[in-house]
Amino acid sequence: MPPAIELENLRKVFRVRGRAHGISGSVRALFAPTTREVVAVDDVSFAIEPGERVAFVGPNGAGKSTTLKVLSGILQPSAGRVRVLALEPGRERTKLAFRIGAVFGQRSQLWSHLPAADTFDLLARIYELAPADYRQRRAELVASFEIAEVIEKPVRQLSLGERMRCELVASLLHRPEILFLDEPTIGLDVVAKATIRDLLRERGRRDGCTLLLTSHDTGDMEGVCERVLVIHRGRLLLDRPIEALRKSFIPMKRISVVTEEAEVHVGLPGVRRLPSRPHRTELEVDLALIGVDRVVAAIVAGARVLDLSVEDPPMEEIVTAIYRGAAPVEGRK
Amino acid sequence: MARIVGTLRFLRALVAMNLRASLALRGAFWLQAAFMVLNNLVFFATWWLLFARYPEIGGWRLHDVLTLFGVVASGFGASVVFAGGVRDLARSIGEGELDSLLVQPKPVLLHAVASRTLASGWGDLATGVGMLWIAGALAPGMLGWTALAVATSGTVFTASGVIVQSLAFWIDGMETLARQIWEFTLTFSLYPRPLFTGEIAFLLYTLLPAGFVGFLPAELVRAPSVPLALAALAASLGWTLLALFVFGRGLRRYASGNRILP
Amino acid sequence: MSGARLAVSTQKYLAIARASARRAFAERAVLAGRVVFLGVILFIFSRIWETVLARGALTVSGAGKAELIWYLAVTEWCVLSVPPVFLAIESDVRSGDIACRLVRPVSYVGAQLAEALGETALRLLVLGPTGAAIAFALAGGWPADPWGLLLAAPLGALASALAVLSTAAIGLSAFWIVDTSPIYWIWQKLAFVLGGLLLPLELYPDWLRALARFSPFPAMLWGPGRMAFGFAPGAALETLLELLAWSALVAAGLAWLANRARLRLTVNGG
Numbered sequence: 033m034p035p036a037i038e039l040e041n042l043r044k045v046f047r048v049r050g051r052a053h054g055i056s057g058s059v060r061a062l063f064a065p066t067t068r069e070v071v072a073v074d075d076v077s078f079a080i081e082p083g084e085r086v087a088f089v090g091p092n093g094a095g096k097s098t099t100l101k102v103l104s105g106i107l108q109p110s111a112g113r114v115r116v117l118a119l120e121p122g123r124e125r126t127k128l129a130f131r132i133g134a135v136f137g138q139r140s141q142l143w144s145h146l147p148a149a150d151t152f153d154l155l156a157r158i159y160e161l162a163p164a165d166y167r168q169r170r171a172e173l174v175a176s177f178e179i180a181e182v183i184e185k186p187v188r189q190l191s192l193g194e195r196m197r198c199e200l201v202a203s204l205l206h207r208p209e210i211l212f213l214d215e216p217t218i219g220l221d222v223v224a225k226a227t228i229r230d231l232l233r234e235r236g237r238r239d240g241c242t243l244l245l246t247s248h249d250t251g252d253m254e255g256v257c258e259r260v261l262v263i264h265r266g267r268l269l270l271d272r273p274i275e276a277l278r279k280s281f282i283p284m285k286r287i288s289v290v291t292e293e294a295e296v297h298v299g300l301p302g303v304r305r306l307p308s309r310p311h312r313t314e315l316e317v318d319l320a321l322i323g324v325d326r327v328v329a330a331i332v333a334g335a336r337v338l339d340l341s342v343e344d345p346p347m348e349e350i351v352t353a354i355y356r357g358a359a360p361v362e363g364r365k
Numbered sequence: 366m367a368r369i370v371g372t373l374r375f376l377r378a379l380v381a382m383n384l385r386a387s388l389a390l391r392g393a394f395w396l397q398a399a400f401m402v403l404n405n406l407v408f409f410a411t412w413w414l415l416f417a418r419y420p421e422i423g424g425w426r427l428h429d430v431l432t433l434f435g436v437v438a439s440g441f442g443a444s445v446v447f448a449g450g451v452r453d454l455a456r457s458i459g460e461g462e463l464d465s466l467l468v469q470p471k472p473v474l475l476h477a478v479a480s481r482t483l484a485s486g487w488g489d490l491a492t493g494v495g496m497l498w499i500a501g502a503l504a505p506g507m508l509g510w511t512a513l514a515v516a517t518s519g520t521v522f523t524a525s526g527v528i529v530q531s532l533a534f535w536i537d538g539m540e541t542l543a544r545q546i547w548e549f550t551l552t553f554s555l556y557p558r559p560l561f562t563g564e565i566a567f568l569l570y571t572l573l574p575a576g577f578v579g580f581l582p583a584e585l586v587r588a589p590s591v592p593l594a595l596a597a598l599a600a601s602l603g604w605t606l607l608a609l610f611v612f613g614r615g616l617r618r619y620a621s622g623n624r625i626l627p
Numbered sequence: 628m629s630g631a632r633l634a635v636s637t638q639k640y641l642a643i644a645r646a647s648a649r650r651a652f653a654e655r656a657v658l659a660g661r662v663v664f665l666g667v668i669l670f671i672f673s674r675i676w677e678t679v680l681a682r683g684a685l686t687v688s689g690a691g692k693a694e695l696i697w698y699l700a701v702t703e704w705c706v707l708s709v710p711p712v713f714l715a716i717e718s719d720v721r722s723g724d725i726a727c728r729l730v731r732p733v734s735y736v737g738a739q740l741a742e743a744l745g746e747t748a749l750r751l752l753v754l755g756p757t758g759a760a761i762a763f764a765l766a767g768g769w770p771a772d773p774w775g776l777l778l779a780a781p782l783g784a785l786a787s788a789l790a791v792l793s794t795a796a797i798g799l800s801a802f803w804i805v806d807t808s809p810i811y812w813i814w815q816k817l818a819f820v821l822g823g824l825l826l827p828l829e830l831y832p833d834w835l836r837a838l839a840r841f842s843p844f845p846a847m848l849w850g851p852g853r854m855a856f857g858f859a860p861g862a863a864l865e866t867l868l869e870l871l872a873w874s875a876l877v878a879a880g881l882a883w884l885a886n887r888a889r890l891r892l893t894v895n896g897g
Contacts, residue, residue: 046622072622098622106467108620122620129470141465143382145389150382157378158471160371186389212468393806400812407816411825415679418830423678545660549667560674 034118036210036242037080037103042112044073044098072098074266075112082209085236085243087257087274089250095266096246097214103244104134104212117209130159133208135199137215142187148198149183152205159206166205173201177231193224200228204235211236213245217252229255250344285324287315289331290339298330375471376479380447383482394484401488408555409434409496423559430557431500433583436511437554439493440518440578445486448523450478454530455543463619474612478527502586510589514582517597518554521577524604525550527612534615546573554579574604636737643738644745651710651746658753661707665700665754666761672699672825673765690856693766695827697776697855700762702824702848705783708750709790712743716798717807725888736795736885743791751784772857779854782863785870786847790818792877793843799884802891822848827856843873 047067073095080086088096101107102114105121105128114121119128142151156166174180177197182190187198196216203211216232217225233256236243245256253260254274262270289296289312296313297305302321306314317327324342331337387394409431416427445452457463457477466473493515497503502511529546533539553575561569570576577600585593651658676692690698716739719725725735759776763769770776797814801807818824821835822844828836839845850866853859 044622101464101622104468106464106620107622125467126470129468132468134465134468136465139462139465143386145386146382150385154378154382157371157375158469160374160470396806396809400809403816404812407820410820414826414831414835415675417832419679422675423681541656541660545663552667553671556671556675560671560678 033082035079035115036082036084036117037078037244038113038115039079039099039103040077040113042073042076042099042102042114043071043110044095044102044107045110046070046072071266073102076263076266076268077112078261078268078271080242080244082242083236083240084259085233085257086245086259086261087253088244088246088261088263089248089253090263090269091248094263096263099263100212100214100244100246104132105129130206131208132210132212133203133206134212135203135214135216137196137213137218140187140195140199141202142195142198144188145186147184148179148187148190148202151187151198151202152183155202155205161206169205169207170201173204176234177201191224193220193227196220196224196228197231200231200235204239204241207239208241210242210244213243215247216245217247217249225249225251226255232256283319285317285319286343287317287324287327287331288341288343289313289315289335289337292336292338296331296335298327298334300327300330303327372471372475376475379476379479383446383449383479387482387484387487390484394487397484398488398491401485402492405434405438405489405492423557425557425559428500429583429587431496432502432586433557433579434555435493435496435500435502436514436518436582436586437493437551437579438489439497439515440520440522440582441551442486442489442491442493443515443519444523444526445483446490447482448478448526449481449483449486451523451526451530452483452544452547453481454478454527455533455540458530458533458615458619459537459540463616467620473616474527474609478523497586500586507586507589510594511586513594513597514585517585517601518578518582520601521574521604522550522554524601524608525574525578527608528604531608531612531615534618549573550575550578558584574600577604640737640741643741644748647742647745648749651749652753658750661750661754662757665703665707665758668703669696669700669758669761669765672696690827691771693768694770694856696766697762697770698827698852699825700758701776701779701783701855702822702852704751704754704758705786705790705848705851706819706824707754708747708787709794710743710746710750711794712739712791713794713798713807713811715739715743716795717801720798720801721805725892734885736799736881739798740791740795743795744788747787747791748784751787755780770855770857774858775854775856778858778860778863779851782851782854782866782870785867785874786851789843789847789870789874789877792874792881796877796881796884799881799888802888817842818844818847821845823852824848827853829853843869843877846870846873 046069048070076095076099088099090096098107102109103116103121105116105125108122116128117131121128141155142148143154152170156163156170161169174183177200179194179197179201182194183198187195190198200216213232217228220228229252232243232245235241236256243256245252247253257274259273260270261268286306291311291313294310295308298315300322302318304316304318306316308314315327317324328340328342331340390397412430412434413427415422416430420426450457454477463473463477466476469476494503497511497515501507526543526547530539530543533543550573553569553573556579558566558576558580566576569580577597581593581597581600585597673692673696676695680692716725793814794811797807797811800810804810821839821842823831823839828839828845828849831839846866846869850862850869854863
């Protein structure tokens, strides 16, 4: 069975014109343009098998969105071989469009003044779905995503979480073999994020749909996907299963605890005290040496805790750590 | 063939969605339509006053201006109701809204222009049809010519709008300029042909095709003839093809990504 | 209010007006758009008047094509110089920003007016000479009695100010009617027709002219515009008095509205 997505030496270069100001500036720019080349994606290669759930992470401007756009046929590659479902996205865009779906976190395909149900009906026409098949599929998705009450209300009256669920249902109606998601949980609260992640994971498993998800949020990565591609400055730094990533590259956790006592001391190996304030202690835990649960237990045993939070170090740090620690394109282990 | 049927069904669904979206506005819909009617009537009132004083201007009478207005208002109304997305096409291009359309298996231009509707367009349609009826252009013998005239007017207006707005694929910050050109095309279409001579007249058939949005269709109703009808058809077809070409080129450029990066 | 406080207030509003004018000047594209529009309208109507008067038909007050073009230049100059103040106020009301500002001693309405008038002043200054240049080119010279234009200038400026006051009042009505656009559009269309924007009132049937005189609009457009037909200090004075009277009336109405709005806010809270 061929891979769902195949990228070989993808290279995407933008020729960017210097920003022109106003009409006169634009006219001047037409005659004497100042262009420079921006390499958005530089020699990226990977393959994704059908049914895999892959996260595509990296800081802003890393090339994630560009890659996604090349895969979905929005952008033409500058060089390299791209095959999605054995089709060339640039050349066979329409054919491919019937078999893929896309969700853009910051943009909606739902018509805001109408109920989501109306957009679903329109999508049935766009994807030329047989009426009976469409109705059955829609019912299944509506039940699964629990939006039965929500789809008859105008979309602009919905909360962000409800809207995202409708958005996802909209993208799944035509049973796409691949679903591209660009920042699907952006702007959502913690509970909504968790719900969306669960639903995506479930759907991926049930439909056998391949998921390719870009995000800033490592929670998306861990909650939905089994494999992670780290991209930075247009190059693929890492291609690993989630578990491996966590063990190798997210070795630290940050604990922030607010206590009645002015100071808290935890004298366990692997626990380092970071600059703290009175009543608010910051600790860094080295997961290679000790589990977070033990540290938390020790804190709770030795002090009156008012508030406690456990966090990953920020994405930038992880990427920097990877950048410093690993050579580009480790390949799958 | 199946693809064409699919696209037609899609178009019908889009039209239905737009209608539903307009009606969902409820009170605001009627208000916008009504005010457009008022707006048009006031505009026409100026002509009415002028013709009260000077019964004939350049060989045209009030009845002729009524016909011109009726045709252009109907064509314009139909354009903004059914192809309302043209007005904001430059902005859509600039803000990357074409991306979600490119991922879907339907023609991008069609999808983009037919995804929006302006409720006020119904007011224009109502005014236009009303005026045509008063001018006697909806009588059984005339109906065919009138329909062709209105269709030509609306088609050329839409097509020229698409062409100007598509310049946004190449030029940044095109939105305001495109909107103004769009409005000027309409403005010039509403004034009688005899007013303009020489180079201006030439410009009004090419750059701002007021000639094909106003003059020619109005003439088709005033003095119908087969050659004129053929000219109207040719104009509609020609401008449409040009619009498809320009947009297609622009879309290719968009896909190569050589624009100002967002 | 003491003299010193009055002076300080005035300084403050002048500063707002100046800043607004500077900003309007920076937005060259918008200004250019207005100039182009003025050019297009003047051009179209120059063609109309040329065609109408081709056979030597008489018009009004001995006015020929040139005078009629200058008339339109003056009326359009007034109209195009007025910024959409009603939109600014309406959006403040919608967003709720106005709630904090209205109950403070700094007059919200005063500030808005200062801002709008600053922009109006700039537009008048830009559109005046450019409009005159276009009119000069299209009309083939000055009107028969160019001195009238000297009177048209201050009258036109005052007319624009009155328009600003009126549209500010419309904007405030957003407190009671959320969407003020319909009211604005009606007001604008009435102004165009009853004020004789495109056609001088002399061309109107008697009944319409009589009807129009009950509204402020003739004073706002036809009043300044007809100065293009000749230097007429008597008529100018008449227009001046009308403009002042209407301005006082509208200003009073505006103050009353602002007060009611403040009351509504303090009672209902935001």
